Amino acid sequence: MGFENEHIVMLPFMAQGHIIPFLALAKQIQQRTNFTITIATTPPQHPLSFCSTDHGLPPNTETPENLPLSKQINLFAASVSLEVPACRLISDIMEKEGRSPLCIISDVFFGWANDVADSLGTVNVSFTTGGAYGTAASTSIWLNLPHRSTEEDFFTVPGFPERCCFDISQLHPFIRAADEHNQ
Known part of the structure; x- marks a missing residue:
């Protein structure tokens, strides 16, 4: 199996402390391989549909920034709702390219990404942004x-x-x- 024109989809948790390490990893991978990398997160970055008010959060809340600590657990719990839009996004990529991405690299908080990868015939690599x-x-x-x-x-x-x-x-x-x- 050659590794030309491969595609990697990254799913960081929607917080700067998670997105920034994913960006750094994407840059390193892209510089070494020239793979196509899609980083998918909630707006305003790359849109995965997410309605914060459906989860007891203030309107337009996609990150924990400016979110009271008492509501941050709601954001963690709500992140499970990203499974369907992530699956849809990756399916769209597959339809366009005619094959599964090489892999999905997901935040350690997104255990559901294993099911998405399995259902789409690829693998999930869990990435932790902590030390x-x-x-x-x-x-x-x-x-x-x-x-x-x-x-x-x-x-x-x-x-x-x-x-x-x-x-x-x-x-x-x-x-x-x-x-x-x-x-």
Whole structure:
């Protein structure tokens, strides 16, 4: 399989801290490969239809910028509604080009992108815009729930040095409440 005229579709979470690393990645890929890259997000960038008021958000809210912290969880929850327009956009690209994109590179928050990729005969690569250390620690905590097996206020993170310990109060309430049945 040759890699001429390939197309990659990128789906960043709609926030500057996520879009900027996707732009940097797109630039690196494009400079090395000359692939066509489509970055799809909510308006005003590349339009994926999204109606913020359908999700309890103020009108024309496509990013967490200027959004009160109490409403940011609504934006995260609403991001699931991007699955259908993303699928439609990629289907349109496929119709125009006569084949599936080489891959979809999606934000780690868009787990639904795996289903989109499967349904369209391509692969999804999950991209995290956070630092490697924090991402690895968070993943280890979610997978192992080490705070659930201690009576102390502190716990160590599996796979990290013993001196790396966290206070349970530093965890998000979702993680503190998680158990092996609702991870």
